[in-house]
Amino acid sequence: VLLDSHADFCKKCGTLRGTREQGIEMQSLLKTILMGQVLSLLICGTAVSCEYLTHAKVETPMLQSFLNYALLLFTYTTYLSTRKGDRNILQILKTNWWKYLGMAIADVEANYAVVKAYQFTTLTSIQLLDCFVIPVLMLLSWFFLKTRYRVIHFVAVAVCLLGVGAMVGADILAGRDQGSSNDVLLGDGLVLLSAVLYAISNMCQEHTVKNLSRVEFLGMMGLFGTLISGVQLVVLETRAVGEIKWDVHISMLFVVYTLCMYALYSFMPVVVKMTSATAVNLSLLTADLFSLFCGLFLFMYKFSALYIVSFVVITVGFIMFNAVPTYSVLPEEPAEASDDPEAQSSSDQLLLSADNDTQRTETLTANDTP
Numbered sequence: 277v278l279l280d281s282h283a284d285f286c287k288k289c290g291t292l293r294g295t296r297e298q299g300i301e302m303q304s305l306l307k308t309i310l311m312g313q314v315l316s317l318l319i320c321g322t323a324v325s326c327e328y329l330t331h332a333k334v335e336t337p338m339l340q341s342f343l344n345y346a347l348l349l350f351t352y353t354t355y356l357s358t359r360k361g362d363r364n365i366l367q368i369l370k371t372n373w374w375k376y377l378g379m380a381i382a383d384v385e386a387n388y389a390v391v392k393a394y395q396f397t398t399l400t401s402i403q404l405l406d407c408f409v410i411p412v413l414m415l416l417s418w419f420f421l422k423t424r425y426r427v428i429h430f431v432a433v434a435v436c437l438l439g440v441g442a443m444v445g446a447d448i449l450a451g452r453d454q455g456s457s458n459d460v461l462l463g464d465g466l467v468l469l470s471a472v473l474y475a476i477s478n479m480c481q482e483h484t485v486k487n488l489s490r491v492e493f494l495g496m497m498g499l500f501g502t503l504i505s506g507v508q509l510v511v512l513e514t515r516a517v518g519e520i521k522w523d524v525h526i527s528m529l530f531v532v533y534t535l536c537m538y539a540l541y542s543f544m545p546v547v548v549k550m551t552s553a554t555a556v557n558l559s560l561l562t563a564d565l566f567s568l569f570c571g572l573f574l575f576m577y578k579f580s581a582l583y584i585v586s587f588v589v590i591t592v593g594f595i596m597f598n599a600v601p602t603y604s605v606l607p608e609e610p611a612e613a614s615d616d617p618e619a620q621s622s623s624d625q626l627l628l629s630a631d632n633d634t635q636r637t638e639t640l641t642a643n644d645t646p
Contacts, residue, residue: 283372304550308598309591311547312559318543320566321536324574325529332529334520337391338513341384342505343530344537348498352542356495368492379480380500386473387418388508389466397463403444403564405467406435412475421483422605423552428596436558439586443565446582478553485545493545551598556596562587 329335357365368376393402410433417423484493509517520526547556565587571577 285514287592291409302478305595305598306557308547308551309559309595311543311550312556312594313562315540315544315556316560316563317542318536319563319568320562322533323538323563323567324570325533325536327571327574328529329526329533332526334526334529336493336513336516336520337388338505339517340511340530340533340537341387341508342535344541345384345498345501345505348494348541349499349502352491352494353496353498356491359491363488363492365495368496375480376496377500379477379484380504382473382480383477383497384501384504384508386470386477389470389473393463393466393470393524395463397460397467401464402459402467403440403447406462406471407440407561408471409472409474409478410437410554410557412472413478413557416479417482417552417554419516423554423602425602426607427602429602432593432597433558435596436561437593439589439593440561442582442589443568443586446580446586447568448581449582474557478548478557482548482553483546485609490545490549494541497541497590499580509563552602554602555594555598558590558597561590562595562630565590 322492326340353365356368359365388538390406412435414423414425481493544556547559564581568577568583574577
């Protein structure tokens with residue numbers, strides 16, 4: 277009787293545990309979707325502020341990038357400089373300075389290339405070719421991070437790209453201004469270059485935040501990003517900055533842009549650590565749609581039902597990609613203690629749960645002993 281009771285009890289515990297795990301997975305998926313859309317909204321904020329700056333005849337992409345990197349430097353690099361132990365800032369610069377320099381170059385130049393592309397090619401070309409970052413990122417992750425994808429992941433990416441196609445089609449049907457087409461070949465080349473550079477930067481970000489820490493990544497990005505963008509700012513935009521007619525309106529646009537970019541850079545590593553850089557880039561495909569929705573009210577864009585269809589299709593593709601986890605053929609490197617108190621709390625709860633399960637098993641075993 278005791279054995280039967282024990283078996284029934286174990287079966288019920290297994291069912292409850294399976295239900296609890298399904299609930300946790302669903303909660304994690306919903307959290308991932310929500311956080312991905314928060315990132316898209318932040319990009320939307322940068323796009324809208326850039327649109328207003330363009331209308332005000334202000335075209336200083338390097339100044340805008342410099343302000344973001346300088347804010348990262350002021351906060352994360354300063355915090356990193358107070359760290360003691362093996363991963364202090366001096367030790368990092370001594371051993372890995374060239375890696376973070378390369379990462380910062382890729383990030384700074386990716387931002388600059390895609391902004392310059394608007395001067396030469398059409399909006400449609402940029403929206404389509406910018407998606408090139410996803411297959412490049414998947415390829416880099418396959419070879420360098422040893423990430424392996426299942427069939428469902430490739431189908432999910434195809435679904436997301438189909439949604440982007442619907443968005444571009446809606447732009448064409450709505451007669452949205454396509455911008456410049458002075459040198460389409462050069463502009464398209466800049467978009468593809470920025471996609472490759474973004475893929476490199478995102479892959480390095482995923483490796484760093486999953487194996488080292490978010491603070492180290494952002495601190496080094498702030499340090500080297502400020503230096504690189506500062507030099508380019510002096511060389512390329514000194515005259516353009518001097519021609520800006522500063523007032524409260526222009527100043528607030530710069531503030532909004534900088535804060536949105538700072539929040540994006542600060543928040544994105546958290547989502548990358550939870551999922552992957554590829555999944556984050558899929559979620560960011562909705563950023564253009566959020567910008568379009570804002571443009572309906574702010575810039576009088578024409579509405580098309582295909583915008584809604586596009587948003588739904590991209591979201592479905594993103595859910596499909598995250599519903600089945602990717603896997604790595606190599607174990608991850610031992611990570612440092614997490615900078616995120618919530619992650620540490622979650623780890624403690626898992627350990628406590630494991631201890632409780634062990635205690636229950638020992639108690640049942642003692643009761644079954646004659």
